[in-house]
Amino acid sequence: MAYTTRDGSAWMPEYLTRIDAATCIGCGRCYKVCSRDVMHLHGVDEAGQVLGRVEEGEDEDFDGELNRMIMIVDNAGACVGCGACARVCPKNCQTHVPADRIAA
Ligand code: SF4
Numbered sequence: 611m612a613y614t615t616r617d618g619s620a621w622m623p624e625y626l627t628r629i630d631a632a633t634c635i636g637c638g639r640c641y642k643v644c645s646r647d648v649m650h651l652h653g654v655d656e657a658g659q660v661l662g663r664v665e666e667g668e669d670e671d672f673d674g675e676l677n678r679m680i681m682i683v684d685n686a687g688a689c690v691g692c693g694a695c696a697r698v699c700p701k702n703c704q705t706h707v708p709a710d711r712i713a714a
């Protein structure tokens with residue numbers, strides 16, 4: 611499949627497929643620039659177990675189990691591969707895959 615921009619120039623979307631839970635600091639920058647609702651902040655406990663999604667503006671501590679927060683790609687199918695999230699991540703913890711190398 612050939613991908614193009616509006617003027618017909620060649621364009622290869624780079625889809626966000628994964629965020630490394632070990633290096634993500636949960637800063638939220640990727641979430642703020644994404645127009646597609648692809649990733650969401652989640653709380654994890656000391657063992658790295660995911661406790662649940664943190665809703666925007668809420669101060670959830672998951673009954674005292676919260677150790678830190680990480681961003682999780684939980685709506686990958688909505689990504690348009692714009693690359694904006696990669697540009698703002700301070701930890702280089704995202705994996706992007708070109709559209710011609712991703713399984714449908
Ligand atoms: S590549 Fe674009 S659409 Fe996909 S998750 Fe990143 S910011 Fe959102």
Ligand code: SF4
Nearest residue numbers: 634635637638640699
């Ligand atoms: S910008 Fe990077 S470090 Fe910050 S929440 Fe997103 S993936 Fe994690």
